Amino acid sequence: xxxxxxxxxxxxxxxxxxxxxxxxxxxxxxxxxxxxxxxxxxxxxxxxxxxxxxxxxxxxxxxxxxxxxxxxxxxxxxxxxxxxxxxxxxxxxxxxxxxxxxxxxxxxxxxxxxxxxxxxxxxxxxxxxxxxxxxxxxxxxxxxxxxxxxxxxxxxxxxxxxxxxxxxxxxxxxxxxxxxxxxxxxxxxxxxxxxxxxxxxxxxxxxxxxxxxxxxxxxxxxxxxxxxxxxxxxxxxxxxxxxxxxxxxxxxxxxxxxxxxxxxxxxxxxxxxxxxxxxxxxxxxxxxxxxxxxxxxxxxxxxxxxxxxxxxxxxxxxxxxxxxxxxxxxxxxxxxxxxxxxxxxxxxxxxxxxxxxxxxxxxxxxxxxxxxxxxxxxxxxxxxxxxxxxxxxxxxxxxxxxxxxxxxxxxxxxxxxxxxxxxxxxxxxxxxxxxxxxxxxxxxxxxxxxxx
Amino acid sequence: xxxxxxxxxxxxxxxxxxxxxxxxxxxxxxxxxxxxxxxxxxxxxxxxxxxxxxxxxxxxxxxxxxxxxxxxxxxxxxxxxxxxxxxxxxxxxxxxxxxxxxxxxxxxxxxxxxxxxxxxxxxxxxxxxxxxxxxxxxxxxxxxxxxxxxxxxxxxxxxxxxxxxxxxxxxxxxxxxxxx
Numbered sequence: 001x002x003x004x005x006x007x008x009x010x011x012x013x014x015x016x017x018x019x020x021x022x023x024x025x026x027x028x029x030x031x032x033x034x035x036x037x038x039x040x041x042x043x044x045x046x047x048x049x050x051x052x053x054x055x056x057x058x059x060x061x062x063x064x065x066x067x068x069x070x071x072x073x074x075x076x077x078x079x080x081x082x083x084x085x086x087x088x089x090x091x092x093x094x095x096x097x098x099x100x101x102x103x104x105x106x107x108x109x110x111x112x113x114x115x116x117x118x119x120x121x122x123x124x125x126x127x128x129x130x131x132x133x134x135x136x137x138x139x140x141x142x143x144x145x146x147x148x149x150x151x152x153x154x155x156x157x158x159x160x161x162x163x164x165x166x167x168x169x170x171x172x173x174x175x176x177x178x179x180x181x182x183x184x185x186x187x188x189x190x191x192x193x194x195x196x197x198x199x200x201x202x203x204x205x206x207x208x209x210x211x212x213x214x215x216x217x218x219x220x221x222x223x224x225x226x227x228x229x230x231x232x233x234x235x236x237x238x239x240x241x242x243x244x245x246x247x248x249x250x251x252x253x254x255x256x257x258x259x260x261x262x263x264x265x266x267x268x269x270x271x272x273x274x275x276x277x278x279x280x281x282x283x284x285x286x287x288x289x290x291x292x293x294x295x296x297x298x299x300x301x302x303x304x305x306x307x308x309x310x311x312x313x314x315x316x317x318x319x320x321x322x323x324x325x326x327x328x329x330x331x332x333x334x335x336x337x338x339x340x341x342x343x344x345x346x347x348x349x350x351x352x353x354x355x356x357x358x359x360x361x362x363x364x365x366x367x368x369x370x371x372x373x374x375x376x377x378x379x380x381x382x383x384x385x386x387x388x389x390x391x392x393x394x395x396x397x398x399x400x401x402x403x404x405x406x407x408x409x410x411x412x413x414x415x416x417x418x419x420x421x422x423x424x425x426x427x428x429x430x431x432x433x434x435x436x437x438x439x440x441x442x443x444x445x446x447x448x449x450x451x452x
Numbered sequence: 453x454x455x456x457x458x459x460x461x462x463x464x465x466x467x468x469x470x471x472x473x474x475x476x477x478x479x480x481x482x483x484x485x486x487x488x489x490x491x492x493x494x495x496x497x498x499x500x501x502x503x504x505x506x507x508x509x510x511x512x513x514x515x516x517x518x519x520x521x522x523x524x525x526x527x528x529x530x531x532x533x534x535x536x537x538x539x540x541x542x543x544x545x546x547x548x549x550x551x552x553x554x555x556x557x558x559x560x561x562x563x564x565x566x567x568x569x570x571x572x573x574x575x576x577x578x579x580x581x582x583x584x585x586x587x588x589x590x591x592x593x594x595x596x597x598x599x600x601x602x603x604x605x606x607x608x609x610x611x612x613x614x615x616x617x618x619x620x621x622x623x624x625x626x627x628x629x630x631x632x
Contacts, residue, residue, distance in 0.1 A: 190614045260605060263574040281585035283578035304578040327575055350572035364572050393572050411616035
C-alpha cells in the first residue's frame with residue numbers, strides 16, 4: 001500500500017517537471033549577465049548572495065508550506081558553497097506574489113544578486129500548487145519562472161527542483177539537489193557492526209531503511225535510473241551481489257557462481273553491470289548483461305582485480321589491481337583489452353570512480369599510514385588530494401561531477417569505543433568540506449543520478 | 453593468566469599425543485611462538501559469535517567437545533600486511549588442523565578470511581578470500597578433501613581484536629577455521 005502512494009506521488013512529480021519545463025521554456029531569458037556567472041572550475045570563489053523570500057499563500061502572506069520550501073531552497077544553495085542566503089529578517093518589504101515585479105530598491109541595499117520569489121498553497125483537492133520566479137537584482141530582469149502541482153508529500157522535492165533551477169542559472173552547470181544517497185547505516189559494537197542499507201535525500205531528509213540488518217550488507221550503488229541498487233549481501237552467510245528494486249523492496253541475487261561476487265557497478269545504459277568474482281585466491285572482473293544474466297570475463301590475472309568503474313560513455317573501465325605488486329589504478333577497454341596503469345604517485349591507490357563528466361577519476365589513496373580522497377586526470381596526471389583522515393574511503397560523484405561524497409572513520413579504542421563513521425562532501429576544488437548528518441553512523445555512500 | 457597457561461599446556465599435551473610426524477618441533481613451537489599462540493586463542497574466543505553464525509548452513513553440527521578439541525589445535529593463522537603467504541608457524545597450525553580433520557572424517561569446516569582495517573573495503577574482501585584460499589589449499593595438500601572445506605571472506609568486517617593498534621591489526625589479518 002505504501003508503495004502505491006509513493007508511486008502516485010512520483011507520478012505527480014513527473015507531470016510537475018514537464019509542466020515546469022514548458023513554462024520555463026516560454027519565459028526563460030536567454031543569458032545571464034556574465035558578471036554574475038560563477039566560474040566553478042576555479043579554486044575558492046566568492047559565493048553569490050541570494051535572497052529567498054518566503055513563498056506566499058493566496059492572501060499574499062507567507063504560508064507554512066511556503067516557508068518550508070524557501071528554507072529548503074536556501075539550505076540547498078548554501079550547502080553548495082556557491083551561494084549565501086540573505087537573512088529574511090533583513091528584508092525591507094517581502095514580496096507578495098511571484099507574478100509581481102519586485103521593487104529592486106528594496107533588494108540592492110542588501111547586496112542581493114538574485115531574488116527567489118514564489119507562491120505555495122494547498123488547493124481544495126489537497127494538492128500543493130507552487131509557482132516561482134528568479135530575478136536578477138543587478139540587471140532587474142526575470143531570469144526564469146515556473147510552477148506546477150504535486151501531492152503535499154512531494155514538497156521537499158519541489159523545493160530541491162527550484163534550487164536546481166537557481167543553481168543552473170547562476171553556474172551554467174547541471175545541478176544535483178534533487179538527488180538521493182544510498183549508504184550503509186552502521187550501529188553496534190566495532191567487533192560486530194550491524195549494517196543496513198538506507199536511502200535519503202542528498203540533504204539527509206526523507207531517511208528510510210532498505211534492509212533489516214539481519215544480513216551484512218556493503219557497497220550499494222545506484223542504477224542510472226536510481227530505481228535499482230546493486231549491493232553486496234551476505235544472505236545465508238554467502239556473499240554475493242544482489243539487486244534491490246527501490247520501490248517494491250524486492251531483492252534478487254545476480255547469477256550463481258562458485259566464488260564470491262562483489263564490487264558491483266552499473267554501466268551507463270543500465271543494461272550492463274561490472275563486478276568482481278573471487279575464487280581460489282584470485283579476483284577477476286566480469287561484466288554481466290542484466291537482461292540475459294550472461295557474463296563475460298574481462299581480466300585473467302592471478303592478482304586481485306576489483307573496484308571497476310565504467311567511463312560515462314561505457315567504452316572504458318578503470319579498476320584497482322595489485323598485479324604490479326601493490327594496489328594501483330588501471331584502465332582497460334570495456335572488452336578487457338589494452339590494460340594500462342595510470343597511477344604512478346607514491347603510496348597505494350584504490351576505489352577509482354570515473355567522473356560523470358568523463359574528465360577525471362576520483363580515488364582513495366593510502367600513503368604513510370594516512371588515507372586520502374583525491375582526483376586525477378584520466379591519464380594519471382594532475383593528481384589533487386581533496387580530503388584526508390585516519391580512514392577515508394569510497395568517493396562517489398554528484399551527477400554534475402562538481403562534488404564528491406565519501407566516508408571517514410575514526411580510530412577505534414581497545415575498549416571498543418570510537419570507530420564512528422560519517423559521510424562527508426567536498427567540492428572538487430578541495431573547498432567546502434562538510435559532514436552529512438545521518439541518524440546513526442554511515443559508510444559506503446553512493447550518489448544517485450538526477451531523479452526523473 | 454592461569455586459564456591461558458592451562459590452554460597452552462593442554463595444547464602441548466594434545467600435540468604430544470596426536471602428532472607423530474612433527475613431534476621434534478612440538479616443544480620449540482610452543483615455547484618460541486607462545487605469544488602468537490596466546491594471540492590466536494584470544495582471537496578465536498572473542499569472535500565466537502561469528503563462528504556460531506556461520507555454522508548454521510551445514511546439516512550436522514560439531515559437538516561442543518569436538519569443538520573444544522579443535523580449539524586446542526589452533527583455529528587461526530595470521531598473515532603479514534597485504535599478504536596471503538603462510539608462515540612456518542601458520543603451516544604448523546594448519547598441519548594440526550589437517551591431522552585433526554583426517555582423524556575425524558565426519559568433520560567439515562569453514563575458513564573465514566579476514567583483513568585489518570588499513571585497506572579499502574573491496575580490496576580487503578579480495579584479500580580475505582585470498583587468505584582463506586591459501587589456508588584451504590594447504591589443508592588440501594595435506595590430504596583433506598576439498599569438499600569438506602568451505603571458505604568465505606569477511607574483508608575487514610569482522611575484526612577478532614578491536615582497536616586501531618598495530619597489535620589488533622596483526623590479529624585481524626587472519627584465516628580462521630571454524631568447525632561446521
